[in-house]
Amino acid sequence: MTWETSDSEGAKPTETARGDRPGDAAGGGDLILRGEDVTKEYQTGTQTVRALKGIDFGIAPSDFVAIVGPSGSGKSTLLNLLGLLDVPTDGAVSLRGQDVSTFSDADRTRKRKRAIGFVFQSFYLIPTLTALENVEMPRMLDKTPVKTRERAKTLLRRVGLGDRLDHYPDELSGGQKQRVAIARSLINDPALLLADEPTGNLDRDTGDEILALFDELRAEEDVAIVTVTHDAYVAEEADRVVNLVDGVIEDAGETAADGGHGA
Amino acid sequence: MSWLRRVTARFPTVVLARRNLSRASARTTLAVVAIVIGVVAIGTIGAGGEAFKQDQMEAYEGFGGTATVSPVYYQNDDGDIVGGISDKDVSRMRQVTSGATVHPVIQRWDTVVRTSSGETSPSAQVKGLAALGTFYEAQSGSIPDSWRQQVVVGSRFADNNDVETGDQLTVTINGSFERTFRVAAVLEPQGFADQLQADRSVFLPFDRLSQLEDSESEYGSVIVRVDPQTASIDEAAESLETEFNTRRRTIAVSEVQEQRERFGQTFEMINQFLIGVGSISLLVAAVTIANTMLMTAIEREREIGVMRAVGYPKRAVVSLLLAEATILGLVGAAIGVPLALGIGMGLNQFLVGDPLAFTAAGLRYVGLGALFGVLTSLFAGVYPAWKSANKRPVEALE
Numbered sequence: 053m054t055w056e057t058s059d060s061e062g063a064k065p066t067e068t069a070r071g072d073r074p075g076d077a078a079g080g081g082d083l084i085l086r087g088e089d090v091t092k093e094y095q096t097g098t099q100t101v102r103a104l105k106g107i108d109f110g111i112a113p114s115d116f117v118a119i120v121g122p123s124g125s126g127k128s129t130l131l132n133l134l135g136l137l138d139v140p141t142d143g144a145v146s147l148r149g150q151d152v153s154t155f156s157d158a159d160r161t162r163k164r165k166r167a168i169g170f171v172f173q174s175f176y177l178i179p180t181l182t183a184l185e186n187v188e189m190p191r192m193l194d195k196t197p198v199k200t201r202e203r204a205k206t207l208l209r210r211v212g213l214g215d216r217l218d219h220y221p222d223e224l225s226g227g228q229k230q231r232v233a234i235a236r237s238l239i240n241d242p243a244l245l246l247a248d249e250p251t252g253n254l255d256r257d258t259g260d261e262i263l264a265l266f267d268e269l270r271a272e273e274d275v276a277i278v279t280v281t282h283d284a285y286v287a288e289e290a291d292r293v294v295n296l297v298d299g300v301i302e303d304a305g306e307t308a309a310d311g312g313h314g315a
Numbered sequence: 316m317s318w319l320r321r322v323t324a325r326f327p328t329v330v331l332a333r334r335n336l337s338r339a340s341a342r343t344t345l346a347v348v349a350i351v352i353g354v355v356a357i358g359t360i361g362a363g364g365e366a367f368k369q370d371q372m373e374a375y376e377g378f379g380g381t382a383t384v385s386p387v388y389y390q391n392d393d394g395d396i397v398g399g400i401s402d403k404d405v406s407r408m409r410q411v412t413s414g415a416t417v418h419p420v421i422q423r424w425d426t427v428v429r430t431s432s433g434e435t436s437p438s439a440q441v442k443g444l445a446a447l448g449t450f451y452e453a454q455s456g457s458i459p460d461s462w463r464q465q466v467v468v469g470s471r472f473a474d475n476n477d478v479e480t481g482d483q484l485t486v487t488i489n490g491s492f493e494r495t496f497r498v499a500a501v502l503e504p505q506g507f508a509d510q511l512q513a514d515r516s517v518f519l520p521f522d523r524l525s526q527l528e529d530s531e532s533e534y535g536s537v538i539v540r541v542d543p544q545t546a547s548i549d550e551a552a553e554s555l556e557t558e559f560n561t562r563r564r565t566i567a568v569s570e571v572q573e574q575r576e577r578f579g580q581t582f583e584m585i586n587q588f589l590i591g592v593g594s595i596s597l598l599v600a601a602v603t604i605a606n607t608m609l610m611t612a613i614e615r616e617r618e619i620g621v622m623r624a625v626g627y628p629k630r631a632v633v634s635l636l637l638a639e640a641t642i643l644g645l646v647g648a649a650i651g652v653p654l655a656l657g658i659g660m661g662l663n664q665f666l667v668g669d670p671l672a673f674t675a676a677g678l679r680y681v682g683l684g685a686l687f688g689v690l691t692s693l694f695a696g697v698y699p700a701w702k703s704a705n706k707r708p709v710e711a712l713e
């Protein structure tokens with residue numbers, strides 16, 4: 053029932069990335085995020101829905117984890133907990149060793165900003181802002197407009213949109229929007245990138261481009277990526293596949309042939 | 316451009332707010348219109364009312380240090396109505412108020428005034444008052460000092476009957492006296508607060524009226540005036556009261572200054588009431604703004620959820636939505652103020668005859684309207700902003 057940060061042999065950049073972290077070794081002190089016996093219940097009226105039924109997880113730098121499973125199995129719920137958007141009903145989630153439940157809402161907001169990038173299935177770009185401004189958005193309130201703009205331009209070039217800086221979202225294709233969303237998720241140099249079906253709306257070619265981008269990010273910036281997906285080819289690329297069924301992890305495997313479990 | 320960018324980059328919230336407003340331009344426009352209406356209502360009513368009051372107050376100006384005396388009628392033991400001010404009474408008044416000038420006013424009700432074109436004016440009030448020129452100013456012609464063949468008319472009478480200086484007027488009194496006079500002057504408009512309702516009056520030479528055969532030596536009222544520099548109208552009024560009202564109340568003495576204050580207070584109340592009514596339109600505007608902001612907040616729930624997810628604190632979301640609401644108020648005020656001033660100029664022209672007759676108090680109401688407009692918008696934005704900021708990002712994203 054557990055999904056541990058197995059010292060995966062397969063993952064290429066992982067080895068190099070780990071080397072320069074202090075206190076690595078077995079204890080998992082270098083984990084970005086760790087969950088123990090995490091349970092999440094939703095209260096709807098008199099009914100209690102147990103969306104997650106006690107799962108364990110750990111995410112290390114430059115991990116690539118795919119979460120698959122049938123609809124309603126708790127994938128988004130898990131992603132929300134990983135992203136500090138929600139707190140578990142039971143069990144503990146800790147960010148770099150700090151128990152998330154001790155954080156106030158403002159604390160979690162701050163940690164999110166510093167450590168976590170989000171890519172949503174429906175992009176959720178702000179229609180009144182250009183591609184460049186959308187990427188800048190998470191840092192718009194910081195008093196570093198020049199630095200932010202440089203970084204945003206670099207990121208957009210990196211995702212292949214250097215020539216679309218001033219386009220508004222409705223002037224971009226689905227794949228381009230998703231790439232803007234990814235650039236936005238990276239503006240704060242997160243340690244962890246959370247994606248909910250990032251390729252769900254894209255054709256295979258565009259999906260592959262996104263995956264290539266993920267690989268690059270892990271290799272060059274040590275970013276850990278956790279993605280919910282229904283696409284088999286995405287799961288195949290992952291170091292580990294977490295198969296959620298009805299709030300429980302069925303089996304955790306290395307990049308496995310059963311990656312297509314979801315759907 | 317780079318300069319503008321550097322400035323706006325300092326206020327990213329304002330930039331975001333402005334962009335968001337331009338997105339739903341129809342809704343934004345309607346919300347602004349609501350605020351404009353409120354600002355204009357308060358500003359116009361306030362400024363116009365103050366100008367009107369000021370203008371009416373001016374009617375009292377020729378009456379500084381003045382009291383009006385009117386007769387008190389009563390029923391005697393035989394059941395007859397008696398009372399009135401006679402020549403003898405006027406002489407007594409002159410005696411007891413040494414130093415004051417006493418001007419009896421004759422008013423005849425049994426009169427017909429005909430213009431040279433033959434039209435009669437039923438609403439004209441025929442009066443006689445010596446020293447007319449010390450109370451009123453002429454807007455055309457000049458008020459003669461002593462006169463026998465001329466009349467002086469009020470502005471409203473002149474307007475209504477197309478009478479100008481130099482025209483002929485025929486006055487018939489009691490069916491017997493009939494005479495044609497030349498109009499020597501038309502008086503400045505005095506407004507309704509005027510003591511003698513001069514606007515509707517035709518002033519005949521005082522001596523003519525007092526020498527009429529059937530004259531009962533009875534006066535409609537008496538104007539007592541002192542030089543406020545050297546004497547007190549209070550004292551004069553008191554002397555009159557002692558002389559005439561000790562045994563029984565036979566005259567009513569009213570100091571014009573008091574009337575003026577009373578009028579001012581009454582008018583102030585009416586004006587505030589009207590402004591209160593005008594403020595209701597701002598209340599409606601508040602509802603509109605609140606509704607606009609709620610719709611915005613609901614429409615942008617996900618967007619705001621994303622902002623919260625990527626690290627915008629609640630405070631930032633609140634400021635963003637409040638900035639939007641405040642911009643609505645500011646734009647509404649920016650449009651409303653010139654509009655209120657424009658309409659106020661029209662009102663001034665209509666009421667006072669001078670488009671620039673704004674008073675300080677009146678302009679204060681325009682400012683107040685603008686201020687209330689902005690504050691209303693800000694307050695109307697509080698609930699939607701609070702509600703939207705307190706939505707958990709997860710909920711907002713679902």
Ligand SMILES: Nc1ncnc2c1ncn2[C@@H]1O[C@H](COP(=O)(O)OP(=O)(O)OP(=O)(O)O)[C@@H](O)[C@H]1O
Binds near residue numbers: 094101121
């Ligand atoms: N806010 C909520 N209130 C009540 N129940 C909820 C809430 N969010 C999720 N649930 C329930 O929790 C369970 C897991 O939901 P979740 O959204 O995590 O599923 P999922 O695996 O993401 O499904 P899908 O693939 O359809 O997106 C479901 O049974 C769902 O009905």
Ligand SMILES: [Mg+2]
Binds near residue numbers: 127128129
């Ligand atoms: Mg989901």
